[in-house]
Amino acid sequence: MHGGPRNRDRPRSLAARRPPVAGSSAPNSSLPARLRLSWPTRSLRGRRPHSQGAASSASGSRFPGSSARGTAWCAPPPHLEWHDAPIRELVADATGLPTAVDNDATLGAVAEHLYGAARGLDHVVYLNGGASGIGGGLIVHGMPVRGVSGYAGEFGQNRPGIASTADQQAPEGVLEDEVSRSRLLRAVGLTSADDPTLAAALSTSDDPSVAAETDRQRRILATALANAVNVLNPRAIVLGGFLAMLTEGATDQLTDLVRAQSMPANAEDVDIRAAVQADDRLLIGAAEAAFAGLLADPLSRLPERPGPLEEAR
Incomplete structure (x- = not known):
């Protein structure tokens, strides 16, 4: 990922690869292999391809689960079956880089x-x-909460009204049992699909049952969002992933x-918007997490240089 807080132009992905992974497995055994598939470990340790000579200084990772201070997942997503996994340590060991880890939705909010x-x-x-x-994810007074x-x-864990x-x-x-990606997939007759494929299937369908399901999910989602408006009084609600499809x-x-x-006073100024970073939003958030340590102490990431006496030798 290229870009940083001093240059707020939209970052761009230098390269991406999404390897197929069959089933679930313990992160301790599968993570190094997945990293090798998605990006060679030797590249992470030194210079990345196509990066015009830029050296890697940190790694940022996002995972779909609840992160306790970026070290382990205490409330793991059911499809991974990971429990109390030291994700940050595993990624750091595999890449040889300082590593930041956070929940994917939190990082999406930052992006x-x-x-x-x-x-x-x-x-x-x-x-x-x-x-x-x-x-x-929540942004309050310009800061992630x-x-x-x-x-x-x-x-997603709140009881829906x-x-x-x-x-x-x-x-x-x-909420996530009622407003559900898997329910949308079933409605359009798909067993699996990436977001663009699912969005296209929903938008082009003329099946009344598909419209009924999207309307049903939209009504339930609206109540959850109204609760957030009443409690937090946000300027905007941004919906990403399949939730953005419900705004189409x-x-x-x-x-x-x-x-x-x-x-009425809380809702007067609120806008509901679809996320605009598409598939890059979570990568951008992860990159920002990786930048945080560098910006907090830039000198610590500089390569060691010999002192005057050593150079004289």
Whole structure:
């Protein structure tokens, strides 16, 4: 990732590769192999290809789970089956670089705040819809809010308010059980798909059952967003991942639903926006996390140089 806080132009990916991974496995055994697939470890330790000679100084990683101070996942995503995994240490050992790790939705919020849909705004609620559920990030007074242990923003684990019993599909479930990527996939007859493929399938479908499912999810999501508006009084709500698909052609509808359930004063200035960083938003956030240590102490990352006496020898 190229770019940094002194240059707030949108960063760009130098290269990307998404290797297929079958099933789930313990991170201790699979992580080094996955890193070799996604980027050769020797490149991470020295100079990356296509980087015009720029040396790597740090690594930033994002994972879909709850991070306790960036070291382990205490509330792991169900599809990974990782428990209390020391992710930062594993990545640092594999790359030989100082490593920062954080929740993917938190990093998505940072990326959209610095470069995307919430650029220039100091009070933002960000929700990201992914394969593992719904995560969230908060920007308050221009700063990310993580909570005392790093778990703030788990909107997907809140109990949803559902006005109509006909809309309820997961009794006793949480928000991410009702507003769900897997339900959208089933609605369009797919077993798996990346976000662009799913978005295209939803937008081109003329099946009434598909429209009914997106409307149902939109109504439930609106209640969750209204609760966030009442509590946090944000300037913008940014939706990423499959949640952004629920705004396609329906931003005004979703906004009206949210405002109808919010305190008028709190909802007066709020905008609902789709994330604009697309697939790069989580990588950009991870890159910002990696930059943080460098900016806090730039001299510590400079290569050691011989002193005057050593040079004289």
